[in-house]
Amino acid sequence: MKRAVLAVYNFYVEGFKNMTWGRQLWWLILLKVVLLFLVLRAFFFKPVLAGKSEEQKIEHVSNELINPIKY
Amino acid sequence: MVESALVNWSRLQFAMTAGYHWLFVPLTLGLAVIMAIMETIYVATGDEFWKKTSKFWMKIFGINFAVGIATGIILEFEFGTNFSNYSWFVGDIFGAPLAIEGILAFFMEATFFAVMFFGWEKVSKRTHLVATWMTGIGAAISAIWILVANSWMQHPVGMEFNPDTVRHEMVDFWALVLNPVAISKFFHSVFSGWMTGAIFAIGVSCWYLLKKREERFALASIRVSAIVGIVGTFAVMFSGDSSAVHVAEYQPMKLAAAEGLENGGERAPFSIVPGVEVPGVLSVLATHDINGYVPGINNLLDGYTTPSGEVMPSAEEKIERGKRAIEAFGEYRALSDSDPAAAAEARAVLDDNIDYFGYGYIDSREELVPPVGLVYWAFRVMVGLGGALLLLMGVMLWVSYKKHLASMTWLQWAALLSIPLVYIAGQAGWIVAEVGRQPWVIEGLLPVKAAVSSVSVAAVQTTFFIFVAIFTLFLAIELRILMKAIKKGPEIDNN
Numbered sequence: 001m002k003r004a005v006l007a008v009y010n011f012y013v014e015g016f017k018n019m020t021w022g023r024q025l026w027w028l029i030l031l032k033v034v035l036l037f038l039v040l041r042a043f044f045f046k047p048v049l050a051g052k053s054e055e056q057k058i059e060h061v062s063n064e065l066i067n068p069i070k071y
Numbered sequence: 072m073v074e075s076a077l078v079n080w081s082r083l084q085f086a087m088t089a090g091y092h093w094l095f096v097p098l099t100l101g102l103a104v105i106m107a108i109m110e111t112i113y114v115a116t117g118d119e120f121w122k123k124t125s126k127f128w129m130k131i132f133g134i135n136f137a138v139g140i141a142t143g144i145i146l147e148f149e150f151g152t153n154f155s156n157y158s159w160f161v162g163d164i165f166g167a168p169l170a171i172e173g174i175l176a177f178f179m180e181a182t183f184f185a186v187m188f189f190g191w192e193k194v195s196k197r198t199h200l201v202a203t204w205m206t207g208i209g210a211a212i213s214a215i216w217i218l219v220a221n222s223w224m225q226h227p228v229g230m231e232f233n234p235d236t237v238r239h240e241m242v243d244f245w246a247l248v249l250n251p252v253a254i255s256k257f258f259h260s261v262f263s264g265w266m267t268g269a270i271f272a273i274g275v276s277c278w279y280l281l282k283k284r285e286e287r288f289a290l291a292s293i294r295v296s297a298i299v300g301i302v303g304t305f306a307v308m309f310s311g312d313s314s315a316v317h318v319a320e321y322q323p324m325k326l327a328a329a330e331g332l333e334n335g336g337e338r339a340p341f342s343i344v345p346g347v348e349v350p351g352v353l354s355v356l357a358t359h360d361i362n363g364y365v366p367g368i369n370n371l372l373d374g375y376t377t378p379s380g381e382v383m384p385s386a387e388e389k390i391e392r393g394k395r396a397i398e399a400f401g402e403y404r405a406l407s408d409s410d411p412a413a414a415a416e417a418r419a420v421l422d423d424n425i426d427y428f429g430y431g432y433i434d435s436r437e438e439l440v441p442p443v444g445l446v447y448w449a450f451r452v453m454v455g456l457g458g459a460l461l462l463l464m465g466v467m468l469w470v471s472y473k474k475h476l477a478s479m480t481w482l483q484w485a486a487l488l489s490i491p492l493v494y495i496a497g498q499a500g501w502i503v504a505e506v507g508r509q510p511w512v513i514e515g516l517l518p519v520k521a522a523v524s525s526v527s528v529a530a531v532q533t534t535f536f537i538f539v540a541i542f543t544l545f546l547a548i549e550l551r552i553l554m555k556a557i558k559k560g561p562e563i564d565n566n
Contacts (some may be wrong), residue, residue, distance in 0.1 A: 011193060038533070048151065049158075
């Protein structure tokens, strides 16, 4: 079991080490993930219902649905 | 006015994000099949040429995948921020398929993807081949769950609304998964990906022919891709046919808009372009019967009686029932603790009218009609380009065997210039599907204007322009990396 886990680990490590053109793609993915989660998610996309209790969420949405803003 | 702007900006941002995401998905789905077939030929024949050919397309697949990865996550950000009412209202109906998709995609991609890229010299030929096929199958399986969620919005099934939690709760998982809309949408979307992959690979191969290099590689790639693309196009046509029947049954307004059909009836005509109609063909497409009844926009708004005697309510009746449902929902919420008997009565009224819940937010019958011109022309662009690309692939396949394709530069240019066309066809298809179902975010249950969060318009505008900037940057990076890889070529000795 331990040998199998080690073999899988080495497979991934060697794969990443021997990458050529794939290396810049991984940097690209990393840059994207940082942009998405550490910038956009953190500063621009705060879920409206985040931080509310279950009851508060129910209350908030039911109020919005029962008393909708008139357009 | 400000609130209306909020709805439009939220809608536009979601459309832009989804459209951007769909630039990458179809190429992933299509190239996965093409490279897997090439590797299968390599394993069957032992010819190193096919190994290098499949490795080249795998590289292109990897670049496209890397740039496309996580673009779908932005849609989930938007659900929570811009569409919080919707996100809560749909409950586990939407969450379950997306969670399954996330987990499956992660594990399949983390295992088979790694074996496919890292395992060429480390695992047996057959194991590697299985990993390559599984990467493609994994991508298609991911698509199933996304499309199950999307199809639920087009035709909500397998759920019940719980006014205590203000959420829809799943009561029949299999009704959700086997939703007929989901099945036809899955095949339609995945096989349109085959078309995209095929046209892309044929176009790139023709670029090599125009540059007078990699001739053997280009011809081999054109043949495999054309076969995949032709099979894919016929499958798109068959799934599109069943999709039309479902749209006619579950979203008749979308069909009427796509046809610009103001007044329907039996033997409904199909409009090729405005003023040119073929009698009875729309009835055949919508009902598989030349005498089938297809309601037009006015019939749907005024109410009508089907040939079988079923009376369909008018827009005003639906709006009235919707308002009754919302009012009963409010009463139930207000009375459920203080007066259980009155709350039970309100609940009964809500249950009786729940199918029309979303109509209660509609202020005028005109709101129920999607933008007809956009849907009408998007449908024609999709079908017209689909037919033209099928013809192109048929000609390419025939010429690659019977004629000297390497000397036919006009055909090579036609194939190269077709690459953007297949993307336009795919985007047009989604415009038909998504613009055609407006004003609904969930058909009949929730219009977009009731689904949006009470956030500021400026916030949505800000993130919209941030996305435009980021998406443009990443698209430019992808194109640059792709061009570099294509210019370098498959590094095959063609002699």
